[in-house]
Amino acid sequence: MSFDLLHTDPSSSARAGILHLPHGDVETPIFMPVGTAGTVKAVHQQELKDQVHAQIILGNTYHLYLRPGMEVIQQAGGLHKFNHWDRPILTDSGGYQVYSLSKQRKIKEEGVKFRSHIDGSIHTFTPENVMDIQRQIGADIIMAFDECTPYPCDEKYASRSMHMTHRWLDRCIARHRETEGLYGYDQILAPIIQGSTYPHLRKQSAEYIASRDMPINAIGGLSVGEPHEDMYAMTSIVTDILPKNKPRYLMGVGTPANILECIALGIDMFDCVLPTRNARHGLLYTSRGIIHIRNEKWKHCFDAIDPASPAATSREHSLSYLRHLTISGEALGAMIASLQNLSFYLSLVRQARQHILDGTFTTWKSGILPIISNPFSN
RNA sequence: GGGGGUGCGCCGGAGUUGGAGAGCCGGGCCAGACUGUAAAUCUGGUGUCUCUGACUGAAUAGGUUCGAGUCCUAUCACCCCCA
Numbered sequence: 433m434s435f436d437l438l439h440t441d442p443s444s445s446a447r448a449g450i451l452h453l454p455h456g457d458v459e460t461p462i463f464m465p466v467g468t469a470g471t472v473k474a475v476h477q478q479e480l481k482d483q484v485h486a487q488i489i490l491g492n493t494y495h496l497y498l499r500p501g502m503e504v505i506q507q508a509g510g511l512h513k514f515n516h517w518d519r520p521i522l523t524d525s526g527g528y529q530v531y532s533l534s535k536q537r538k539i540k541e542e543g544v545k546f547r548s549h550i551d552g553s554i555h556t557f558t559p560e561n562v563m564d565i566q567r568q569i570g571a572d573i574i575m576a577f578d579e580c581t582p583y584p585c586d587e588k589y590a591s592r593s594m595h596m597t598h599r600w601l602d603r604c605i606a607r608h609r610e611t612e613g614l615y616g617y618d619q620i621l622a623p624i625i626q627g628s629t630y631p632h633l634r635k636q637s638a639e640y641i642a643s644r645d646m647p648i649n650a651i652g653g654l655s656v657g658e659p660h661e662d663m664y665a666m667t668s669i670v671t672d673i674l675p676k677n678k679p680r681y682l683m684g685v686g687t688p689a690n691i692l693e694c695i696a697l698g699i700d701m702f703d704c705v706l707p708t709r710n711a712r713h714g715l716l717y718t719s720r721g722i723i724h725i726r727n728e729k730w731k732h733c734f735d736a737i738d739p740a741s742p743a744a745t746s747r748e749h750s751l752s753y754l755r756h757l758t759i760s761g762e763a764l765g766a767m768i769a770s771l772q773n774l775s776f777y778l779s780l781v782r783q784a785r786q787h788i789l790d791g792t793f794t795t796w797k798s799g800i801l802p803i804i805s806n807p808f809s810n
Numbered sequence: 811g812g813g814g815g816u817g818c819g820c821c822g823g824a825g826u827u828g829g830a831g832a833g834c835c836g837g838g839c840c841a842g843a844c845u846g847u848a849a850a851u852c853u854g855g856u857g858u859c860u861c862u863g864a865c866u867g868a869a870u871a872g873g874u875u876c877g878a879g880u881c882c883u884a885u886c887a888c889c890c891c892c893a
């Protein structure tokens with residue numbers, strides 16, 4: 433595994449690079465579709481390649497561990513074999529579920545005891561067994577076990593939690609070092625910066641994470657409800673500290689505008705459920721702006737969903753038809769909408785990368801932002 | 811042709827022993843939310859108006875009553891049984 437930093441934008445901190453992973457190269461900046469349970473919801477792997485041009489997708493330790501369970505994943509030969517995705521995969525550690533399933537878990541120094549959302553059974557995640565589980569899943573990039581703090585979060589709690597996440601990181605690193613990949617290739621471990629919205633904590637956390645000298649550095653605990661200005665401010669603080677020759681991964685971000693702004697701050701990798709979840713809920717991101725496809729105004733509009741989309745389905749099918757499918761609850765509606773949003777996101781970061789290489793990123797960004805972050809009206 | 815029954819919201823259902831309905835539940839429809847996915851989910855609205863308040867409203871037209879969606883008469887529509 434290695435990272436080539438090809439170019440840094442002179443008028444911002446935006447970077448273009450290539451990340452070499454066991455299952456292939458990833459051109460950064462990149463957006464990674466979220467495939468929690470071994471599937472990017474409503475999108476087939478073949479379409480992820482041919483229509484979306486996804487280079488790397490996510491999986492989730494918590495969900496895969498509970499179902500189908502590690503016995504099945506190992507028997508399949510790892511997640512790549514199980515879901516027939518031969519490009520890179522990154523698995524989240526379950527740290528986000530410590531936040532999102534907070535009502536049914538208890539955090540201690542040793543680890544997190546939680547109740548399954550599927551059958552109520554009791555389980556425990558520790559930094560050590562989360563490493564073991566991610567070995568069994570076999571992703572190219574595995575995440576350290578952390579606590580994603582909620583927003584708002586008082587400073588005392590944020591500080592205590594951050595220090596615990598740092599101690600957990602060292603346990604993850606130790607376990608990662610004393611084990612190896614089960615399927616014949618290396619897996620790289622990514623540590624996660626925390627610190628809520630407190631600048632001095634973020635600075636402290638970024639310095640700690642940088643000192644561990646891991647090949648990728650991640651930023652967590654953002655986009656959990658804080659104002660966008662806070663998210664940008666925290667991102668800016670840590671990208672100033674993190675080493676330039678390693679990719680920076682901003683976890684869980686975000687809207688198309690968030691992504692462009694954070695690329696400008698020096699972020700290389702993103703993931704977010706917004707394009708897929710919003711697609712299923714009828715909100716489309718298009719090259720002409722945001723569309724609420726359920727709205728009655730599209731009932732008689734037979735224009736293409738997005739004439740500039742890389743996805744053939746978005747050029748061939750009309751807004752009226754997609755509205756009909758969505759309102760009828762047809763599975764095909766979720767599929768076409770997910771293809772639209774994901775191909776838009778991937779196209780957006782490809783364009784950003786090209787403009788970084790061409791030296792035109794900042795002007796391009798300020799031109800496209802007002803279009804893509806506002807409603808489209810025909 | 812004879813007998814019995816039922817009619818209120820865009821649709822279906824519940825309920826109303828003559829006593830406060832713009833009013834219960836579900837669906838539909840119209841909007842909104844969603845950021846390392848407990849989410850094909852959730853929230854709100856859905857008679858009219860000059861909208862912090864009024865007005866109209868229980869098939870239609872009358873009647874009884876302090877008071878009628880509820881009782882009576884006629885008409886209309888639909889359903890069931892007999893011929």
